[in-house]
Amino acid sequence: MKTQKYKIPVSSLIVIYTKKNDILLLHRADKKGFWQSVTGSLEKEESPYEAARREVFEETGINPNQYKLQDWNLNYEYEIYSHWRHRYSPNIYKNTEHIFGLEVPKKIAIKISPREHLEYKWFNIKDAKDKVFSWTNRKALEKLCEIKSIVS
Numbered sequence: 159m160k161t162q163k164y165k166i167p168v169s170s171l172i173v174i175y176t177k178k179n180d181i182l183l184l185h186r187a188d189k190k191g192f193w194q195s196v197t198g199s200l201e202k203e204e205s206p207y208e209a210a211r212r213e214v215f216e217e218t219g220i221n222p223n224q225y226k227l228q229d230w231n232l233n234y235e236y237e238i239y240s241h242w243r244h245r246y247s248p249n250i251y252k253n254t255e256h257i258f259g260l261e262v263p264k265k266i267a268i269k270i271s272p273r274e275h276l277e278y279k280w281f282n283i284k285d286a287k288d289k290v291f292s293w294t295n296r297k298a299l300e301k302l303c304e305i306k307s308i309v310s
């Protein structure tokens with residue numbers, strides 16, 4: 159597969175959660191202290207949904223065919239962090255992130271990609287909202303609270 163020189167400024171973020179509202183977060187390898195839900199940029203000619211399925215498998219080892227991946231029909235545009243702008247074409251400063259949810263029956267073992275993440279942990283919703291570094295990830299967790307009528 160031929161690699162792209164620059165990332166496409168469109169991504170998918172997938173909140174993985176259990177029936178008991180445990181939230182899976184990953185600790186980024188390239189930025190110590192940055193925790194997030196599964197996320198990744200689209201590849202050439204890939205839809206946000208296809209990217210979400212691919213990223214779930216690549217970042218966790220979870221087979222997305224075993225669970226229902228839900229498109230929450232929600233997206234946010236944000237300014238790309240300066241330390242990651244070199245990954246995008248010159249003069250690209252914004253990214254559009256599409257939000258998805260994936261419910262698993264219980265906390266399951268995750269197989270992280272050590273190139274991308276240092277560790278994973280399951281958090282309750284309140285702690286997850288406090289732990290994630292991006293406002294879009296917090297908004298996605300708030301959406302989960304709305305969908306499941308969780309008071310956090």
